[in-house]
Every structure is written in C-alpha cells, then in structure tokens.
Amino acid sequence: MGTDQPLDSAEAPKLDFEAQFTIFVGSSSEDVSYAKTFWNSLALHPPIESRLESADVSQRLKVAKDPSCKTVPRPSTPKNHALFDKVSQQKVEEDRQRYKDMAKRRDEIIMLLKKQREERMKRELISRPFKPKQCQEENRETSAPAPAPGPETLSPDQEEEIQNVRSLQ
Secondary structure: OOOOOOOOOOHHHHHHHHHOOOOOOOOOHHHHHHHHHHHHHOOOOOOHHHOOOOOOOOOOOOOOOOOOOOOOOOOOOHHHHHHHHHHHHHHHHHHHHHHHHHHHHHHHHHHHHHHHHHHHHHHHHHHHHHOOOOOOHHHHHHOOOOOOOOHHHOOHHHHHHHHHHHHHO
16 A cells, blocks of 8 residues: 555465454453453344344244043033124124114215205395306307397396386486
8 A cells, every 4th residue: 555565475365364354452350351252242133034043933833632541622502602603693783783874874964965955045046037048158259248138138126126116317
C-alpha cells in the first residue's frame, strides 16, 4: 500500500491471515483472555432456518407402541347418538329462526322504502303545479325565448287570476 517494495508470494497470504485476527501487542495475558471471551460471545449464530437441528422443533420419530397393549375403541352408545341428534336439531332450529328473523327484517325494510316512495310521490304531485317549467339545455341555446302562453293554453283558473290582476291595475 504505502511500501514501494514488492511483496513475494509467501508474504501475501500471511498478510491476509493477519487481517482476519486482532492482535493484542503489549497487553497482559489476562486482558487478552478477557478480550477473546468477549469477542467469542458476540459471534453470530446462523438463522434458525439454516440449522440442521432446531431446539424448538421435535425431530425425533415417535416410538412405536407395544403391540401387546391394544386399545379397544369405545362402542358408540345410543345415548351419544341421541345427544348428538338433539344438539344438531337445536342448531338447525336456531339457523331456521335466524333466517326467519332476517327475512322479517328485510320485509320491514322493503315496506318502509315503499312507504317513503309513496310519500315522496305525493309531495311531488302536490308541488308540481308550483314548480317552474324547465327548458332543455339544447333549446335554451338555439331557440329564441318562449312566447308568453296564449289564452288557448291557459286553464280557466289561470284566466280568472289574470283577469283579477288586470282589474287591480
């Protein structure tokens, strides 16, 4: 690096070897042993996935049972079947009741929506005569203003109101 002398092939591996270790020159043997213990305790272990054996995973095969010791399965009793049938029947009934409740709630919501729609339609019918007539956008731009309605388009009530207004003037 900073030397101008060429290194021979025997010294190059020696320098690489020394670069991998820390050398305690001029330290007491007690300090060296403490340092070695410290640095050895910091050695990183490989991740658990790369180990061949893991402490938390059981890797031993199960021991075969003694063939002379046989376990006889308990025969099912009618009491067990009756209990199972009763529980399953209760489950079916609970599900059926839940579906009936859901259908009832759905019908109530549909009825409420129908009622609200009818009320909205009634309000629209009541307010329709009082709403201003809307022009379409295309007609508004291309056509001239609409002429005032003539007597042939007015209802009798409207004609009467016009006559009353004229008489006030």
